[in-house]
Amino acid sequence: MREREGARGEAGGKRRAREEFGGVRAVLVMKFRHIGDVLLTVPTLRALRENFPGARISVLVNAGTEAVLAGNPLIDEVLVYERSVKEKGPVGRLRGELGLLGELRRRRFDMAVDLTGGDRPALLGLLCGARYRLGADPRGGGFAGKRFLYTHLAPYAGAMTHTVLRDLSVVRSFGLSTADLSVSIHPSRADEEAVEGLLKEGGVAPDEPFVHVHPTSRWFFKCWTNKGMADIMDRLQRAGVRAVVTAAPDATELSMVRSIKEQMGTRPVDLSGRLSLRQLAGLSRRAVVFFGVDTAPMHMAAAAGTPVVALFGPSGAFDWGPWDGGKASELAASPGAAFTTPYGSRSGNQGFGPHRVVQKPWECVPCGREGCERSGRSECLEGLTADEVWPVLEERVEAALRRL
Template sequence: MRAPLNPALVKRILVIKLRHIGDVLLTVPVFRALKETFPAAHCTALVNAGTEEVLRGNPLVDDILVFDRSIKGASLLRRYLGEASFYRSVRDRGFDMTVDLTSGDRPALLSFLSGARYRLAADPRGAGFIGKKHLYTHLAPVDGRRHMVLQNLDVVRHCGITTEDLSVDFFIPEEAKRFVRGIFEEHGIRDSDTVVHIHPTSRWFFKCWKDESMAEVIGWLVNQGIKTVVTSSPAQKEIEKTERILSLVPLHALPGALSHLVVLCGRTTLKQLGALSAAADLFFGVDSAPMHMAAAVGTPVLALFGPSGVPNWGPWDEQAPHAYGRKSGVQKTERHTVLQSDRECVPCGRDGCNGSKKSDCLESITVPEVEEALREKIGGMPKQHARPTRPTRFDGPIPKSI
């Protein structure tokens, strides 16, 4: 490692995370560590367009720069000119430190061309272009077996930048809270009702459970009188997949069962989605950004995992940062539960089996297994997470724990 950081020289910090929504959300503890170490510093996040909302409103983040990924599809000349202009705009901001949490080639160049005195990153260990590691001043060894929250913190902890508060915060504006209040009033959801928020899709379908199985579980919930709110992202392919799931839902056991089902496919912003999870008693879904958001607002999560590593990507619980100690199978924290096949090949990190975009390990999870886990989560709901206290969530800060 190079010379130690001089705090007096660190006034403007750029944190780079050019990944997806959930990845960006899990960087929040890094901003907290930076603010605790450099309380007077101005902290800016650099993220991909479409991911910035998960940091919006967070007092730990002073500013957000957005990188337009659509430039990747432009002609070579236009792409070169566009990226050069963006790099210049970053340099003009006069950052003293960059923290690269992306580990890609573009962030490495951005860090170097920013002109920052201190440039922190995880040791690339030979990944990327030749000489990439020389673009940084401080490289940290990162334990890839740990949760991404901890891996992100490893990058700065190596330089003495730490925090004891490992919580991931997702801030919800009043407008989003009003939206959810209106939805609940419109559908007659009362304080005494149990509400389950289901987000059945991911942007990557190899992370999705079988449509028929998801539909059966939704039907099982609503036929028991449980208020079930189903959402999807605004992406057309996810809306269509969710609509297909809903078309398969069996609604026959309980008269008026349809009244317990609320469908909001493609109708919510990220902030509204987070507000909905905060107002629910339980979030049920797959490995996705909404799963991470639900965990961030303190709502218990039941998640189905396929090829992804739960120790790296499981729903975060700051009270149990090392809880996911097995590589696969059923894993729990006090707050969250993850169901995953215990096949030897899990986790493989691939986009489906043999390039099929379908994950046999995920599809092997059975409906009875999921129903039993749901029964356990709903039946064991802590008193302080019961509906009578829910209105306070809309009048004050979102709770960090339950």
């Protein structure tokens, strides 16, 4: 097993990487996390594509997250792990796991890259037959001896490291680097046409500017107050900018949107529950600004190139803040200290490129918990007022409108 220490020059690192990883024709990348996590792997996928231009690159993800990689030219296929296999009893689960392993072995992978850190990808990397198995140092996590299943272990990236760069460090530690740190998402033409049809149905003209508002999350400890969201959307629309609101097709999220609308004095365009993930990205691309909470649609909007204003509570912007790939590439290329995150403070309002994070500068923030005392309610979010949020959003909207 090879452990990586220190950093190499990019050109020399790539040359040594080609020598070290000879004969790589098929690469498996594993990310068993959520939608936003999967999307933020794109710079790592680019590093692999640039270093192995002729290889077949497959990405294995949880069911329900695959859409954010659809149409991405950096990869050849997306494989899906059906988490429902865990509910089929011992025999059914074993059959499902062996079926997945068989699919992987038939592809004859030369390299397996674990961007998850759990036990499953460590085992799959070994059992699928990959000669080179890359991962991050588990630092004692997982089962005994897990670290010895890898052939190449990257050092711990550090607590104050953005998720994009944490993933990238797994391959960059061994010379597999890229200068382009952009994250991209690829809605199809059909997705964009569907969005235009729904906007037209809602009375939005083809050239009319609007703000995409996504107030919900599957984790409600990340959500702001319904009253606050209602107030902000009213202010937007009274300023002459339409609010287009979205939510997942989930009963609880849809109920939240209904409550927000009931507290509004104006009427937004409501597309809640009506868009696929790629259509959601198409909507964000069409918007002048995205406004919402720390959730996958926030990352999708940033990947679509739309300025983001995001409300953060228990999560840290330093590792989950909206990403600007162009600015990040510039910072990473600058001489000096290693670039680990564009958000240098643990909490409080911060910005990166066209994006802004609004967060209380409290000592307990970010706690990384599911609400205060794990109650499902986050006082740091509930304590935000519309008067604190509005100036940040207003400035971003005015800046975007000036560019039209």
